[in-house]
Amino acid sequence: MGFALDAAIQFLALARERREVRVGAQAGSGEGEQGAEKADFHPRENAAGRKFGEPRDCLARAVALNAAMPSRPIPGSSGEVLTSLPSAYLPHGATGLLHLPRFLAKAKYTKEHGKLPPSYAKNYKRGMDRFLCLHLGIDPAAVEQIVFAAATDAEIDAQLLALFPADVRAAKWNRDYVQKGMTPSGREFLKEALTNMGCADRVEQIISVVDLIEFDEGRIE
Numbered sequence: 001m002g003f004a005l006d007a008a009i010q011f012l013a014l015a016r017e018r019r020e021v022r023v024g025a026q027a028g029s030g031e032g033e034q035g036a037e038k039a040d041f042h043p044r045e046n047a048a049g050r051k052f053g054e055p056r057d058c059l060a061r062a063v064a065l066n067a068a069m070p071s072r073p074i075p076g077s078s079g080e081v082l083t084s085l086p087s088a089y090l091p092h093g094a095t096g097l098l099h100l101p102r103f104l105a106k107a108k109y110t111k112e113h114g115k116l117p118p119s120y121a122k123n124y125k126r127g128m129d130r131f132l133c134l135h136l137g138i139d140p141a142a143v144e145q146i147v148f149a150a151a152t153d154a155e156i157d158a159q160l161l162a163l164f165p166a167d168v169r170a171a172k173w174n175r176d177y178v179q180k181g182m183t184p185s186g187r188e189f190l191k192e193a194l195t196n197m198g199c200a201d202r203v204e205q206i207i208s209v210v211d212l213i214e215f216d217e218g219r220i221e
Contacts, residue, residue, distance in 0.1 A: 001049040070205070070221070078216050079119025080110070082095035087219055088210045096170035098177045098210075103129045103140075104156065107147035128177070128209070135173045136164055157213075181209035 019068050020075045039218045049104050085105050092100035106124055110116055116124050123129065125140035142163060150156045181190050190212060197216070199206075 004086050025039050048177045070199050071199040072221075073216060078193075080117035081217055082120060083115065083217050084109075085189045085217065088148060088213045091174070093171075095162060095164065096174070097132065097168055098131050100160075103132060103143060104147060107144045110144070111148050128180070132173065132177075132181075135176075138163060138167060178210050181212065182207065 021027050086101040088099060088102060090101050091098050092104075106116060106120060106129070110124070115121060122141075125144065129143075133143065143160070146156055146159045148161065150159060165202075180186065186209070190206060190209070191200070193212060194200055194202055194206060202215070206212055206220070211220060
């Protein structure tokens with residue numbers, strides 16, 4: 001609603017400027033204060049013939065504009081947001097696996113800062129990180145150890161390729177990954193999460209857990 005109020009103020013200011021211009025023109029033509037009073041309060045008609053004053057019209061337009069715009073997450077509603085993490089739709093260069101770049105980025109952040117923000121720490125080496133590792137048949141801690149010990153990205157990739165199975169079945173994992181949250185129970189989870197973020201109106205647009213990640217981190221407007 002803050003946006004609506006800002007827009008209303010802008011519209012009202014514009015309406016006032018227009019009235020002042022009219023008043024000045026009328027004063028110059030000899031109408032004086034009487035003309036100014038009429039200019040300030042004279043109603044006008046819309047297409048349907050209903051009379052209304054400019055300020056009320058401007059406020060209505062501002063509210064309508066706000067209602068037409070899709071909602072955005074309430075700041076802080078999902079905890080701290082790390083916009084520096086790569087997109088969930090970005091595949092790992094050496095394997096083609098989705099989500100792996102995010103797992104690696106979280107491990108690098110932990111290496112550099114000691115820990116992740118609580119909003120990310122709760123799912124670090126769990127959640128999607130663990131689902132990916134289950135798919136690969138490895139321990140999430142092994143990925144973290146590689147990141148902690150390596151000095152370069154090339155070193156990380158070389159050690160990951162040695163750790164992973166020869167066939168990482170990227171197509172299968174990627175398809176499963178982008179469909180997380182599309183089951184009936186998953187849709188309920190997304191609805192609850194979006195409602196908590198103040199975005200219940202986005203349920204039909206944010207259709208998966210991956211979309212939710214992108215939305216929360218600002219890559220879906």
